[in-house]
Amino acid sequence: MRPAYRHVVTTLSARTGPSAPARPDGAAGRTPDTPPRSRLRTLDGLRFLAAAGVVVYHWTARESTAWGEASGDQLPAVGSVAIYFSLAPELFFVISGFVILWTAWGRSVPAVVASRVARLYPAYWAALALTGFLLLVLWPQGKDVSLGQVLVNATLLQSVMGVDHVDGVYWTLWAELRFYLLVVLLVAVGLTRRRVLAFAAVWPVVAVVAARQDWSLLDTLTVGQYAPFFAGGMALFLVWRDGHALVPWLVVVGNAALGVWSAALGKGSTLDRTTAFDADPVVLALVSVGCFAAVAVAALTPLARFDRPWLTSVGALTYPLYLVHLFWGWWVIDLVEPHVPAAVAVLLAAAVSPALAAAIHHGVERRLNPPLRRAVEQGLTAVAQRLPRSRRRSSAGSAD
Known part of the structure; x- marks a missing residue:
């Protein structure tokens, strides 16, 4: 990459905020006179729709003691459709592949690590505290957890330590955390279009083989069967950033096919265990794509x-x-279900969970994320400055 263009990329990145690397002239969706977008609000809306899908699936289709033994009999028409929303986490992963690569492009390793730590942990700690309080004090019959389990979960490394998740939805955060690590390694090497395309093409194949062969360590390090979704999102970012081209679209299509084979079709057996409904594998494949x-x-x-x-x-x-949403929603349903119709119980749960979410966002995320990000970045930058010059140079990402 030419020094002059590197300077332009760095300057524009600083102006447009943490999630807006510069897009070269001619990139898809803009002209040379159009400034780079700081964010795609449509992706914000899509993320919320994915979260809503997860909520509907958990409350209307997944077996839970909150509904009693016959959970699937409460709202069968909704539940039979909501089972396909169980693939919403895979949609999250595609969005993450797009957005995290966008966030990382043109930034240093300390900046990328700081942004991910600040984004991931404060809300997680607040939600873990709320769910832990619910299950330890208010509703111990909801799930058998211990204080020690809650404390281990606070690290987000419970899977490494062999400790169960306090809330089952945390499995996606473990997948995200491993993906972040891979992106940080890419940034340390230096982000270029060619490297990202090669990585997004090869990494998912290795990950899926590791998952299929039950090579546990490699499976853990490569994010296993979910790698195609992250990698497909990365390739889509390159299409958005640089314009339509054959190779990135081939990477997207290949990862979509790999995602269907490795993850989507396996959902059927999971849904058989956790719901009262039969999933059509063709529909699962279509939803995955x-x-x-x-x-x-x-x-x-x-x-x-x-x-x-x-x-x-x-x-x-x-x-x-x-x-x-999961246990707080189930708790509300457990409280009111004997007294109101099932649809009303779900609506009441839908009033409580977003209120808690808003409290976490406004009371925790908006207050803690910026100072935590600054502190982590400053600390890591100070460490990087003590490294030998050659290693320090590798801590900054580059864009081609």
């Missing part, structure tokens, strides 16, 4: 110009809502 298609439509079509601030406001609740 739809995860890639939805991100492509949100980012690469005229819909991307739907730049409404309320989408960002709604999208800001996605993460905390995802973290707190």
Whole structure:
């Protein structure tokens, strides 16, 4: 990459904020006279829709003692459709592949690590505290957990330590955390279009083989069967950033096919265990492909110009809502279900969980994320400055 262009990329990145690397002239969706977008609000809205899908699936289709033994009999028409929303986490992963690569492009390792730590942990700690209090004090019959388990979960490394998740939805955060580590390694090496394309093409194949062969360590390090969704999102980002081209689209299509084979079709057996409904494998495959298609439509079509601030406001609740909805929603359902129709019970749960999510966002995320990010970045930068010059140079990402 030429020094002059590197300077332009760095300057524009500083102006447009932590999630807005510069896009070269001629990139998809803009002209040379159009400034780079600081965010795609359509992706914010899509994330919220994915979270809503997870919520509906958990409350209407998944077996739970909150509904009694016959959970599937409460809202069968909704539940039979909601089982396909169980693929919403895969949609999250495609969005993450797109957005995290966007966030990382042109930034240093300390900046990328700091942004991910600040984004991931404060809301998680708040949600864990709320769910831990619920299950330890208010509703111990909801799930058998211990204080020690809650404390280990606070590290987000419970899977490494062999400790169960306090809330089952935390499994996606473990997948995200491993993906972040891989992105940080890419940034340390130096982000270029060619490297990202090669990585997004090869990494998912290795990950899926490791998952299929039950090579546990490699499976853990490579994010296993979910790697194709992250990698497909990364390739879609390159299409958005640089314009349509054959190779990145081949990477997207290949990862979509790999995602269907490795993850989507396996959902059927999981749904058989956790719901009262039978999933159609063809529909599961179509929904899996739809995860890639939805991100492509949100980012690469005229819909991307739907730049409404309320989408960002709604999208800001996605993460905390995802973290707190499961057991708090089930608790509300458990309280009211004997006295009201099932649909009313779900609506009441739908009033409580977003309120908790809003409290976490406004009371925790908006207050703690900026200072935590600054502190982590300053600390890591100070460490990087003590490294030998050659290693220090590798701590900054580069864009081609």
